[in-house]
Amino acid sequence: MAEGLRAYWYQGVDALLKGDEALAQDIFMSAMLECQVDEVQERTAELVAVLENTAIELLQASNWAGARKCYEMALEADQSFENLTLKRILFWREIYTQHCENRGYEFKTDWFSSNIPIWNQILKKFVDSPNLSFLEVGSWQGRTTCWLLDNILTDPSSTITCIDTFQGSMEHESMGLGEVVKSLESVFDYNIQQTGRANQVKKLVGFSQAWLRQLPVNSFDFYYVDGSHVASDVMEDVVLGWGLLKESSIIIFDDYGWRAYQDQPTMHPKLAINSFLEVFQDRVKIIYKGYQVIVQKI
Ligand SMILES: C[S@@+](CC[C@H](N)C(=O)[O-])C[C@H]1O[C@@H](n2cnc3c(N)ncnc32)[C@H](O)[C@@H]1O
Incomplete structure (x- = not known):
């Protein structure tokens, strides 16, 4: 140029x-x-x-x-x-924003809606299925949880287990989200109530490293890894979560392409995700690799 x-x-x-x-x-x-x-x-x-x-x-x-x-x-x-991807993302975003307004959700951040087109594609097979068990580490104000309840976990027998300290992560302070962090848990509770499906949510307050050791093995169909972004924490989350997942379950890692901390690999999820993909290469199928990474347990 x-x-x-x-x-x-x-x-x-x-x-x-x-x-x-x-x-x-x-x-x-x-x-x-x-x-x-x-x-x-x-x-x-x-x-x-x-x-x-x-x-x-x-x-x-x-x-x-x-x-x-x-x-x-x-x-x-x-x-x-x-650019069909951009078009689709912007299109879904508009519909989704209207939906959030109609439901009366209170969200102060949006780290999720650009994922909607790809999540729709990958998770549509679960829609209306009974007895699904989803697992989420890092729920924040519940944006992803609410989307899953509204769009995927539509059968009342399906559940989602949400693990969060509700204390935020170190990057949130520098992003000016200190005030938002103070009310995380109550806003999460409020938003979950707005879904009308609060009885499908199991909230576990505390560190993922502790809770993941207490959950039943071979029991989850889906796992969203979006808690601490420190590489060693992400590594613990995925390794401790692995045995909890059923065969063919889906794992989604957020922030593989996160722009912060690119020069400090141990502070970034990418190092852990790449290491996991290498060590587990014969046991996972990579479905998508972009800003997020999506794999299936095989
Ligand atoms: C990036 S936010 C999650 C965003 C959320 N998935 C969404 O779509 O809006 C990360 C969350 O992980 C939580 N967190 C950080 N470290 C954690 C840990 N070790 N155990 C449990 N939760 C943790 C924070 O409190 C925060 O709510």
Whole structure:
């Protein structure tokens, strides 16, 4: 990409994200006016790529409004632009946001909804099945738990066991979530009540490393690993959880692509997830590897 133009594209994206769409369009237009006619197609493709990549990065940072703006601007720049994954995520996000409002949920963060398209695909086989047992380490305010209850654990005989200290993790303080942490457990309880399925939830308050040792072996169909992000904790969570899982069960690890702590591998889930995948390579099938990792126990 020509260096001079790169600066224009990023300046324009910056203006767009600050809410000045007219300025963004002016910047993009000035860059186009500097090109030769035969370069316009190539430059448009560059601009669209910058907007597309920014939209993906913003989604990973849960900046939905920014992602939507970039997606819409990419469509405006090139009407044939298509990124089905982005489109699907933004589409589901809208439906899901409306659903949360209707239910009266109280969520202060959203680290979940970009997963909906892939979770829908992988977990649809469980919908309406009786006697399912799901396990979640790291429930926070219950966003994922509520989605599972609303969409997957739809048979009243199915349950989810949620383990959380409800004390947050060290990164939450630096993210400015100190106040949210103070009321985690009561907000979790409130949200679970709003599902109308509170009787399907078993809440276990405390450290996963302690609770996972007390649960029945060979009893869970699904395990979501989203508690502490410290590699050694993630390793304990998955190894202690392994024996609790039935054959063919699904394990989902969150934050494999987490942007924080990339330079401190022992503070990041990736080191543990990669180690697990290597050691258990003959015993798991990898279904998906992106921001999350999804495997099936075989
Ligand atoms: C990233 S949040 C989970 C987000 C949640 N899954 C969602 O979708 O909104 C991580 C949670 O793990 C909990 N946690 C951290 N370390 C833990 C541990 N060792 N045992 C149990 N819970 C832990 C924190 O209290 C926090 O609620």
